[in-house]
Amino acid sequence: MERKKYMKILDFLSDSYMCIKCLKPHELNMRFNDINSTAHYLQDHELAEFRGIIPSKNAASHVDMVGGDIENQIYGSITTKGLDYLKDDGGLTSELNVQVIRLDATTIQQLIDAKILLSNTIPEKEKPALREALKNMKEEGLKQLTTRLVSHGLDQGSVTAQQLVQWITS
Known part of the structure; x- marks a missing residue:
């Protein structure tokens, strides 16, 4: 037409x-x-x-x-x-027609966990402890981690695995 x-x-x-x-x-x-x-x-x-x-x-x-x-x-x-x-x-x-997308804590943890599993820069021997630390994070800690990930992603364009390790463990 x-x-x-x-x-x-x-x-x-x-x-x-x-x-x-x-x-x-x-x-x-x-x-x-x-x-x-x-x-x-x-x-x-x-x-x-x-x-x-x-x-x-x-x-x-x-x-x-x-x-x-x-x-x-x-x-x-x-x-x-x-x-x-x-x-x-x-x-x-x-x-x-604005769409609101809500991600709950479990979904965010799953997304970060998948990033850890697929990472080639995190040593395999460190992955289990890192995943366990992520799993045991309290909601407030997860909120802070998510805020840092989003802010960094917007500022830098990508997050290195090293930064992810540092943020989860700090």
């Missing part, structure tokens, strides 16, 4: 939110078939709602066959999702 076509229809509908407008080919400077197929596309993505769209791929011949006036066949209105799509900042939809 051509972006130019669906943007033209969304823009046309956007100035009359909550109202139904007739999509006339001469007003949109589009062929009826293009309006019909674009209306299907926009409706499938819930950006607009339409009445009178024709399921046939060749909508104009279908209208001719039933004797309809193609200029009065399709009526549409833009949805809130469609309005937000047109906004540069994504509108209220982008604010409402």
